[in-house]
Amino acid sequence: MKSEFMLAFNEICESRHLPKDVVLEALQQALVSAYKRNMNIGNAQRVEAKIDPITGQARVYVEKEVVESVRDPRTEVSLAEARRIAGPNVELGQMIMVENTPAEFGRIAAQTAKQVILQKVREAEREKLFDDFSDRVGEIVNGTVQSVTAQAITVSLGRTEAILPRNQQVPGERYKPHDKIRVYILEVRKTPRGPQIIVSRSHRNMLRRLLEYEVPEIYNGAVEIRAIAREAGQRSKVAVAALQEGVDPVGACVGLRGVRIQSLVKELNDEKIDVIPWSPDQATFIAKALSPAKVNSVFLDDDPVEGKTALVVVPDDQLSLAIGREGQNARLAAKLTGWRIDIKSLSEAASEAIARAQRPEFAWLMQQHADIVAAAQQALAKKAADRPLSGEDYQAMNRIVNLVENAVIAAREAERQRRKEARAAARATVPPPAFEMPLEALQLPSRLHTSLTEGGITTVGALMERLALDEAELLTLDGIGPEELGEIKARLAQVKLPSRPEEPAEIGKGEAVAPPPAAEAVAVAAEPPVEAVAEPLAGAPLEAMPSLGEAQAEEGQVPEFAEGYAFQELEPEERLEHVLTKKGKKAKKKGRQLIFDEELGRMVAKRERRPGRRGEWDDFDEE
Known part of the structure; x- marks a missing residue:
């Protein structure tokens, strides 16, 4: 039969979900603390406790010094006794471990042992909880609402509690105590009172995990989720792509008669979910992201300074649908694709295209495509007069928009290339050591120095490059006028750049x-x-x-x-x-x-x- 010690030991391990070696170590440390308290021994003396895991018998060993005559039995042991315990090779002055298990502990020592055991077990339990939930960050768990406050909701996860902050809740959802909810583990923090688990229901990755649980093709890797844009409680867009040939990614996510997607909508309290196919062609992807609206054409302008901008032209009756309620559809499409999206109706885009075509730089368009311009102008006149438009009219407006927008994008690209070459030429005129000299070397006034640094100029070489490129750009900075520009030039004329020794040319x-x-x-x-x-x-x-x-x-x-x-x-x-x-x-x-x-x-x-x-x-x- 098992001893009472083993029964209590196993009960602690099972109830607290702790390994046996951790609990055994806590018991040994508790016996050491109780022994020192009972025997009034300082922390400098070495004391060890060993517990037999089968019988539960405890033994205490104390380090003592070998002496001829014992004066303090707590710290000293006689030579004869030491040789009987440790062998005949023991010498005077040597330190040995001697068993000194007391017959019984006092009340204070027993209370100390109890407190140490509880403290060690509690610390081990907190560490175990932290390790377990740290490995589960990014997963969905089931919980029960325990309490609701204005700042957060406390969710019971069984062994511990989690916090659902207000900013991680879905707008419109109402929770009551004892409600069963599914939450996404967002973060686990280590605090003196134990691990603090932060959960969320509005994070976009919660939708990703729900799709993985609901759609086997995503879990198995046949379908991949490329991007997610979510406004919790209202609408979400998910871009999916098939990694296996012959698999329809959208159909796999929606399911037969929408069974799979409807279960997700029910879990998220009737949040609308749009599943769109991902495409490597950015124009096609942007057009799909604006669904359910139909798109006529997409024009991309990838500027390294201003960012990526997409101009989307839609039919006049699809403009409100493409923008969405309070711009929600366009906003989600921009988050999903990573492009800034400008949406225009066909008539508005055609009107602006004709106005641009009349500029001097686009005079060749008016000459080469005069018939298309005339047809587009006629279609716009019909639109202004509320007359019905034919298919040829819409086609003419589409053609003029395509011609002008493509010409504008080509002109912007040529201008960027020209500026790139001009910047390279201006940089070639600046000595290389100037780029290593800080702007402080010019000893400019603090106000002028601040204006230059705020404009991104931190070295003398960058300033000389900007001057060689275009002096007018410096005048656009705050606090710099013609007088300040003249002072900058005067300081540059006085500065002495460090010269680099040229490498001697080797003669073959x-x-x-x-x-x-x-x-x-x-x-x-x-x-x-x-x-x-x-x-x-x-x-x-x-x-x-x-x-x-x-x-x-x-x-x-x-x-x-x-x-x-x-x-x-x-x-x-x-x-x-x-x-x-x-x-x-x-x-x-x-x-x-x-x-x-x-x-x-x-x-x-x-x-x-x-x-x-x-x-x-x-x-x-x-x-």
Whole structure:
């Protein structure tokens, strides 16, 4: 038979949904706290408690010091007793663990153990709840309304409670205590009082989860939800696409006779749901997103600055349907597609198209398509006179709208390309170091500096680029007029840009090197002949160099230097003449010569020195 300890232990684990090792650890810590309270032991002394999980018998072990004579039995143990417990190898001054299980705990110690057990179990339960619900964020759970306030609704989820804030509730829904509702887990927060679970019924992903539960094709991956736009309690639009050939995405979501979609509408308290097919063609997708309205044409203008704008032309009798009540249909279509949508009726769009066609930049339209313009004008005159329009009239208005809008979009694209090229040309005129110099380097007045930074200009290079592109753009910024513009130009004229050293051009191997002009040759007056000596690397001693044969010197061959010597490469302006100067000495005493190194394939510099007792160059030995 199981002991009473095991029965109580298993009951705690089952009721609190906690693992056994967590509860066992809490019990051991509770016994340690009770022992320290009962025996008046400080926290510095090591105390351990072990519980047999089968019998429930508890044992307490205390760390004690081995001494010859025991003065304090709570912290000391005799040498003989220590060797009996831990073995004959125990020495004086060693710390060992000695069992010191009391016969019974006092009332205060028992109360302390009870409080520690409850506290540890409560903390473990909170941690377990937090881990469980953190993994379920983004899922739908069933709950029961527990209390209703003006700020939020408390929903019981069984083991814990969740909060349904007012901004996450569906407008128009009314809740009463003990109502069964389905909510979407939005967020789980860790607080000192336990996990705080925030749920929602107005989030768009709740509709996504409901569709996954209701439509097997979505759950299995045959149909994919591409986008969702929702105004909770009123209307939603869902764009779906088929990932498997032969599957109708809209029909799978709607179901036979609308059974599947009707269950979702009932769950969301008669919220209207439009399911539309997704299309990779943005114009087609926008036209479908405005359903149930019919669309004549869609014109797209993707501007990198102003954003994506779509002009949608609909028949006159479909204008109110395309816009929707209080603009709801157009607003949901814009959220679903990610485009800003401008909706115009056919007659309004045709009237504006004819007005644009009469501008000078579109004079070629009036010349090439005069018959279409005339037919459209005639159709608009009939419309103004409330006369019935024929199919040819609608066709003429559609044609003039298509011609003019396409021409306008092409003109905008050409203008953007022109500005892009002009900006690139203006940027090419600005030195690259200017883009690394902050605007503070100009020391402009604070008011002028603020106006430039608010206009997006933070470096000297950006300011110079804007001036080279168009000075009139700076005048459009707040606080900048002609006087301020003149001050900016004056400050730019005074600034000194940091120069970047140019990389020396390497001369390829085998290329002929032209000798320097005679007028620019290095001359050292009143000095004996000098010979070139390679500079050794830092820290390497300069060894004696073997002499170079006269035959090689006459043929113009260049000696190959052994490893361990490096040559300093000169800047372009120093290639022809370079004289090193030392502190306190004249520049004419030491100089450098340019010599072409065939191995490196470029010009290098060699330090010159006066000839010693050895009058000729020797070949360097290769290592």
